[in-house]
Amino acid sequence: MKMAVYHGIRDLRVEEVREPQAGKREAKIKVKYCGICGSDLHEYLHGLFPKSPFGHEACGEIVEPGPELQGFGVKDRVLAFSKDGYAEYMVCPQEEMIKIPEGMSWKRAAVLEPLAVAAYCIKRVGVKPTDRVLIAGAGPIGLMLLMGLKATGVETVYMTEIVEKRREKATELGATEVFNPLEVRISSKMRELTEGNGVDVAMEAVGVEESLKDCLSSLKYRGTVIVGGIFTDRVKLHMLGFVSRETTMIGINSHDPGLALEWVTKKDLALEAIVTRIIPLEQISTEGFEALTAKKGDEIKILVEP
Numbered sequence: 692m693k694m695a696v697y698h699g700i701r702d703l704r705v706e707e708v709r710e711p712q713a714g715k716r717e718a719k720i721k722v723k724y725c726g727i728c729g730s731d732l733h734e735y736l737h738g739l740f741p742k743s744p745f746g747h748e749a750c751g752e753i754v755e756p757g758p759e760l761q762g763f764g765v766k767d768r769v770l771a772f773s774k775d776g777y778a779e780y781m782v783c784p785q786e787e788m789i790k791i792p793e794g795m796s797w798k799r800a801a802v803l804e805p806l807a808v809a810a811y812c813i814k815r816v817g818v819k820p821t822d823r824v825l826i827a828g829a830g831p832i833g834l835m836l837l838m839g840l841k842a843t844g845v846e847t848v849y850m851t852e853i854v855e856k857r858r859e860k861a862t863e864l865g866a867t868e869v870f871n872p873l874e875v876r877i878s879s880k881m882r883e884l885t886e887g888n889g890v891d892v893a894m895e896a897v898g899v900e901e902s903l904k905d906c907l908s909s910l911k912y913r914g915t916v917i918v919g920g921i922f923t924d925r926v927k928l929h930m931l932g933f934v935s936r937e938t939t940m941i942g943i944n945s946h947d948p949g950l951a952l953e954w955v956t957k958k959d960l961a962l963e964a965i966v967t968r969i970i971p972l973e974q975i976s977t978e979g980f981e982a983l984t985a986k987k988g989d990e991i992k993i994l995v996e997p
C-alpha cells in the first residue's frame with residue numbers, strides 16, 4: 692500500500708510499504724481522509740515532538756477487526772486519532788477511535804478531531820454563555836473554537852487574524868467582530884468593547900509571541916487565557932501584569948471527541964466549512980505541507996485522500 696513516510700524535516704515521501712496488521716484490540720481501517728493538522732505541519736518543518744502523533748486526523752471504514760476488538764466491527768465508519776493516517780490503511784487501538792454517526796458526510800467527519808480539541812478547551816475553562824471571549828487566530832483550531840463557543844451558546848466572540856481570507860471565514864462562521872492585529876491595537880480594542888474591563892476568556896490559537904501578548908493584555912482581572920498554539924520560538928513575557936491581574940494561563944494538548952460529536956449531531960455544525968482543499972496522497976508534500984507553509988494563508992484545512 693502507499694503511505695507518506697516521515698524521514699525528517701521537510702522530507703516526507705510517499706512509499707510502497709506493507710499493509711499494517713491489526714493487533715488484539717485494534718482495527719485495520721481503510722482511510723478515507725486524513726486532515727493535515729497544525730501540529731503535523733510544525734513537525735514537518737521543525738521535527739517530531741512528544742505527544743503529537745503524525746497523521747492523527749483520519750477517518751475511514753474498518754476492514755479488519757483485531758481478535759479482541761470490542762465495540763466495533765467490519766464496515767463501521769470511524770474517526771481514528773492514533774497516528775499514521777496518511778496511508779491507504781492504518782491500524783488504530785479501540786480507545787483511540789469513535790464511530791461516525793450514520794448520515795454524516797466524510798468531509799464533516801474528517802474535521803471532527805480539531806473540533807474535539809476545541810471541545811476540550813471550552814469544557815476545561817467552563818466558558819459560560821455570557822462570557823465575552825477573544826480568539827487569537829482564525830486557522831482550523833481558532834475557527835473550531837468559534838463554532839464550539841457558538842454551540843455552547845456564547846454570544847460574544849471576537850477574533851484576530853492577519854490573513855484576510857481567514858478573517859472572512861471567521862465572519863461567515865459567526866464571529867462578533869474580527870480584527871487584523873497588524874492594524875488594530877487588540878488590547879485597547881477589547882477594553883473599548885467591554886466597558887474597560889477586558890474579555891473574560893482569551894484563547895491563543897496561533898503560537899507566536901504577539902498573539903499570546905494580545906491575549907494576556909486583553910483579559911479582565913482574574914481572567915483566563917488558554918494556550919493552544921504550537922510555539923516554535925521562545926516567548927518573552929512581562930510578568931508584572933500577569934501577577935497583578937491574577938491571570939490564569941492554561942496549556943492545552945488534549946481533546947474530547949465525545950463532546951464534539953454531541954455538538955455536531957445536536958447543532959448540525961457545518962464543520963466542513965473550514966476544508967479548503969482535498970488532495971491525493973501523492974501530492975501530500977507539494978500541495979499539502981508546502982502549500983500550507985507558503986503562508987499564502989488561503990488554505991485553511993487540507994484533507995489528504997489516499
Ligand SMILES: [Zn+2]
Nearest residue numbers: 728748804805
Ligand atoms: Zn489535530
